[in-house]
Amino acid sequence: MHARHNIYGFIHKALRHFLSDTLVALGRLDVADAQETDTVLAQARQLLALCRMHLEHENRFVHPALEACDPGSASRIAGEHVHHEEDIALLLGQVDAVDAARGDASACMAAAGRLYRHMAVFVGDNFVHMDYEEREHNATLWAHYTDMQLHAIEGAIVAALTPATSALSMRWMLPALSHPERVGLLQGMRANAPAAAFGSALTAARERLGTRDWDKLSASLGLEQAVAA
Template sequence: MLETSTTQDATTAPKTTDSEFAAPAATPQRWDGYRDIHKALRLFMCDTLTRVGRADPGDAQEVGLALAQVGELMDLCELHVRDENAFIHPALERVQPGSAARIAAEHVTHLESIASLRDLAAFAANARDDARGAALFRLYHALALFVAENFEHMHAEEATHNPVLWAHYSDAELVAIEHALVASIPPEAMVKALHWFLPAMNAPERLAMLSGMRAGMPAPAFQGVLDIARRTLAPADHAKLLRGLDTAAQPA
């Protein structure tokens, strides 16, 4: 039987401490490189879990779309882990050795879980008749555990890593780290991620992101971003974004 590595023994699995639950996950006065990507991942995870749970085993197209979304989620999760390992953890270790150790260990487990979830999705894709429903249910349960662990994991990063970064780096230095990280992301992956970033953000966050993108992108590329916003945002949110961009574009 395929099992994901998310089913750890309760005595050895890392747990979020009471102090981490009590700690503020973000401070508006400081740059928070975790905020936007974690919002996007939380939305993507919840939507994907729900989609797998409601997929009709007798509808091959519906199942195929749900499993394709699982694959895209795993792609983004894997990219996110590798980006944090390559850019955020070295910044932490430079100023406070050992500060990234716990999360780095959890990343190893997450990559193992991602591989197992891909296997479960492939098994469900190849299953037929009654076996498909059972395979989808196994995937649903394994994905639920993965999502639950990642929610705790992301909060731990926000509550324990941000204070270290804020204590040792200026906002300008943190922005430079994030820009280097973003520059390493393949364009196709960035486009896919925007489908989850934009609806996950609140209106001021969304306007700030797109204002920055408009300032740094060719007009045709930015139009592509606006097209994603039109497809992914509720009508009221989309209208608010366009009003904000129009206002920001007005001369002082």
């Protein structure tokens, strides 16, 4: 059977990667190391900003499509989005609290511990939330829309991304994809996206992939032959 287009697939892999990595980074954070603390708090802020934008885009582009074909089908996740917005605001405040406490080692460690625990709950909630979307929302979308229509919805989401957000998404997406998914994504970008966007994605892949994955990708895209020519 033809595999239907999963509008959630790639971005959810990116978010799972970003969420997991950030949680681990917070759990091992040494608040006495100023450079490490700067890096980890910046990553947490980037994650939460991307999560907020992801919610906004699903609310704006995906939920209307669900409601148009099956009224009420988006209501559960729409309600969870409201709670996630509240969680994001809380977590951003806790990131700021860690930053503000850096002059007091004990207070900073306590603030970092609170942030880590709340982030762990947020990550767990999001994993369950994304699984529901991929099972239930996809079933509804596949029953009522063609793959071409789903690609159009996804295209509208991509077009709404700022260049910075697009680059951030790609940074976490590429290492999270399987090799065939990675090749398919970049082949599509090479064929349809501006050359600068494809070049930026290749740079991200080169920076983020291990040697074996990069060599496989390079060979599949014919990059070595292109350089030799």
